[in-house]
Amino acid sequence: MNLVLLFPWLQVILTVYLNETQQMLTEVPVTPATRVTDVVEYCKEAGEAECHLAEVWNGHEGRVLSCPLLS
DSSP: OOHHHHOGGGOEEEEEESSTTSOSEEEEEEOTTOOHHHHHHHHOOTTOOOOOOEEEETTEEEEOOOOSOOO
């Protein structure tokens, strides 16, 4: 059973900037079951080898580790 269909408020849209200048972005639907690797695969272009998810907090950027879930 898909909980998102029963409870649509469990889905959040995550804005992901695809480059450092924040000029290219995509919006990724995430749920409590979404993993970091799911977001990276969603955003990665075909043939792109090196790709990671980073977060910016208080002006400092850090790589998001490949933990099981985003929550």
